[in-house]
Amino acid sequence: MTQTLKQAVIAHPMDSFHPASGGGIRYLMNLLRVLLDRGWGVTVIGAQAGAPNPAASWTHIAIGQEAAHWTGWAGYLINLYLRLPFIQIPADAVVVAHRMDCMLAFVLFKPGQPKVMISATPAHFLRLSFPNLFALFGWLYRLAERMCVNGCDAIVPVDPATGLYYTRRYPQARVTACVPSAVDLSHMHRLRQSEARAALNLPPEARLVLFMGRLAPVKNIPLLLRAFALVAQKVPEARLWLAGHGESGAMLKSLAAQCSDRITFVGEVLPDQVAHYYAAADVLALCSLEEGSPTVIKEALACGTPVVSTDVGDARQVLSVSPEMGRIVPAAEEALADALVDFLTREPDTEAARERRSQAMQAYSVEATGAQLIQICEQALARRQPQARPDEALR
Numbered sequence: 001m002t003q004t005l006k007q008a009v010i011a012h013p014m015d016s017f018h019p020a021s022g023g024g025i026r027y028l029m030n031l032l033r034v035l036l037d038r039g040w041g042v043t044v045i046g047a048q049a050g051a052p053n054p055a056a057s058w059t060h061i062a063i064g065q066e067a068a069h070w071t072g073w074a075g076y077l078i079n080l081y082l083r084l085p086f087i088q089i090p091a092d093a094v095v096v097a098h099r100m101d102c103m104l105a106f107v108l109f110k111p112g113q114p115k116v117m118i119s120a121t122p123a124h125f126l127r128l129s130f131p132n133l134f135a136l137f138g139w140l141y142r143l144a145e146r147m148c149v150n151g152c153d154a155i156v157p158v159d160p161a162t163g164l165y166y167t168r169r170y171p172q173a174r175v176t177a178c179v180p181s182a183v184d185l186s187h188m189h190r191l192r193q194s195e196a197r198a199a200l201n202l203p204p205e206a207r208l209v210l211f212m213g214r215l216a217p218v219k220n221i222p223l224l225l226r227a228f229a230l231v232a233q234k235v236p237e238a239r240l241w242l243a244g245h246g247e248s249g250a251m252l253k254s255l256a257a258q259c260s261d262r263i264t265f266v267g268e269v270l271p272d273q274v275a276h277y278y279a280a281a282d283v284l285a286l287c288s289l290e291e292g293s294p295t296v297i298k299e300a301l302a303c304g305t306p307v308v309s310t311d312v313g314d315a316r317q318v319l320s321v322s323p324e325m326g327r328i329v330p331a332a333e334e335a336l337a338d339a340l341v342d343f344l345t346r347e348p349d350t351e352a353a354r355e356r357r358s359q360a361m362q363a364y365s366v367e368a369t370g371a372q373l374i375q376i377c378e379q380a381l382a383r384r385q386p387q388a389r390p391d392e393a394l395r
Helices: 022-038 070-086 100-109 124-129 131-153 159-168 194-199 221-234 251-260 273-281 295-300 315-319 335-343 353-366 366-384
Strands: 007-011 041-048 057-064 094-097 115-119 154-157 207-212 238-243 263-267 283-286 308-309 326-329
Touching: 007 100, 022 041, 041 070, 057 070, 057 159, 057 315, 070 100, 070 194, 094 100, 094 366, 100 115, 115 131, 115 263, 115 366, 124 335, 154 159, 154 221, 154 366, 207 263, 207 295, 207 335, 221 251, 221 283, 221 335, 238 273, 251 263, 273 295, 273 366, 283 295, 283 335, 295 308, 308 315, 308 335, 315 326, 326 335, 353 366
Parallel strands: 007 041, 007 094, 041 057, 094 115, 115 154, 207 238, 207 283, 238 263, 283 308, 308 326
Antiparallel strands: none
16 A cells, blocks of 8 residues: 655745745754655745745745745735635645744634644734734734634644743643754854864954844844943953844944944854854853744854853753853843853863763754654644544454
């Protein structure tokens, strides 16, 4: 008897042929990679940023143009809700989405499909970007959320706080164990710090704090800039590099000029150079207001570099493996500055310490987290499949 090919549909406003940066996109692209490796057929209902790839082993249906601004999201969602009723997908394909607003379309228009919703910090974009609007119409979001949760076969939180949110608010929902973001260990691996610094023309005596991510309000970068002004007073060799771009770039550069002359905005880093930046740093700093499962923490550790972070997402869980992994600090300038000074002024890391951090990230490999997600998808598929009659089971 021939085994039917398992199918998955991934819905997200991304171009899977030309994926942009972003935690949600990386999460889904890692899942796409593992699904293909396991022999699944995959269809992506996404956006278009570049030319299609005719040699790809998956199907990409572009229903809009990819855009970083929130209007790009809005355009994608409008197209999704208008066009999804007419898009033909396999009846038994498991639908996977990283956002409730994407999944709700499938709940409404494809009720028979098995559905797996990955979730982090529910409604955080609305609450942070449109607080007054959310205060007035939050009830409407909650209604949509309830419909979505009830229509899904699995809710997959990426961090403990999100898991607790769903289990408390929706005790009957099928909430799985957390499946955190993965780190691609084929690209993020330990390099000798001296070699990484030489590649980036960073003097050996420099003490480097690194920020890697979007220059966006949720990252709370002004806190880091003010904290570094205190660090610079105590550590003459200290430098702060901010790698990334975003809508807050102009404002942050203006603020940085008031804080210290040892702050550098390096812009977006090419993928093949990211590991060099992590490895060259003495410590990675993350001071976000909210996160789900921040990949940058795992990437820095995989490259051997410790992390100082505010208590967001699963940061505490990742860093609690041992004290040499890093430290969780309050979202306060003095506390953040003190922790950074501590890492910048202690004895330089041994290669053995950097290797231990790197090895600890094996638990967050693409393959390990992908295996968890595929098991959840298979369970969702099994829930929707009709039970075989006893006489059929004996054949």
